[in-house]
Amino acid sequence: EAGVVQSPRYKIIEKKQPVAFWCNPISGHNTLYWYLQNLGQGPELLIRYENEEAVDDSQLPKDRFSAERLKGVDSTLKIQPAELGDSAVYLCASSLGGAGGELFFGEGSRLTVL
Amino acid sequence: QQQVKQSPQSLIVQKGGISIINCAYENTAFDYFPWYQQFPGKGPALLIAIRPDVSEKKEGRFTISFNKSAKQFSLHIMDSQPGDSATYFCAASREYGNKLVFGAGTILRVKS
Numbered sequence: 496e497a498g499v500v501q502s503p504r505y506k507i508i509e510k511k512q513p514v515a516f517w518c519n520p521i522s523g524h525n526t527l528y529w530y531l532q533n534l535g536q537g538p539e540l541l542i543r544y545e546n547e548e549a550v551d552d553s554q555l556p557k558d559r560f561s562a563e564r565l566k567g568v569d570s571t572l573k574i575q576p577a578e579l580g581d582s583a584v585y586l587c588a589s590s591l592g593g594a595g596g597e598l599f600f601g602e603g604s605r606l607t608v609l
Numbered sequence: 610q611q612q613v614k615q616s617p618q619s620l621i622v623q624k625g626g627i628s629i630i631n632c633a634y635e636n637t638a639f640d641y642f643p644w645y646q647q648f649p650g651k652g653p654a655l656l657i658a659i660r661p662d663v664s665e666k667k668e669g670r671f672t673i674s675f676n677k678s679a680k681q682f683s684l685h686i687m688d689s690q691p692g693d694s695a696t697y698f699c700a701a702s703r704e705y706g707n708k709l710v711f712g713a714g715t716i717l718r719v720k721s
Binding site: 499526535536537538539540543551586588597598599600601602603 | 613615643650651652653654655658698700707708709710711712713714
């Protein structure tokens with residue numbers, strides 16, 4: 496069974512440029528998460544989806560970050576414009592819906608903003 | 610506010626030794642305490658998890674000890690192997706997995 500797939504794995508951009516990350520969760524997983532992992536730190540939740548609905552986006556910096564999960568499967572996380580401090584790994588995870596449970600993480604997208 | 614405090618930041622253990630990583634939490638509403646293992650360039654993967662109704666859970670060489678009154682839990686890796694070298698994160702959440710709050714991580718190196 497395929498795991499959580501993320502792309503691109505690596506992205507280098509100039510500050511003020513836009514960037515987008517894509518995530519394909521495990522088939523059948525209704526809950527999808529985007530986490531931010533800074534170097535040497537644990538993951539921090541940005542947004543959680545239950546199917547198409549963003550049920551927790553309280554930690555998403557909405558002035559520059561946006562996310563969508565059309566049709567309740569794949570998801571895209573966008574940053575526009577990117578700032579130097581956005582350099583980090585963006586992790587996508589999925590789990591079976593309802594009361595949560597084990598999170599399955601993708602390998603992450605590493606963003607470097609110059 | 611750091612809701613889950615993890616220590617030590619790094620740990621070096623000899624092959625065959627016991628690795629111990631500790632975590633403390635603040636929110637008494639937390640009811641799910643997993644440990645995740647992360648290798649370089651990979652995402653975290655669930656290692657073992659515990660609910661507060663038990664004080665200990667063992668899976669192979671990995672054991673979680675849980676102290677509800679002290680709001681602390683720890684991971685013990687018995688007979689540590691070089692392949693265990695990774696970063697370990699404790700985490701906690703309410704509602705069984707939703708909105709996991711992670712500790713800062715412990716880099717474990719097992720010397721052969």
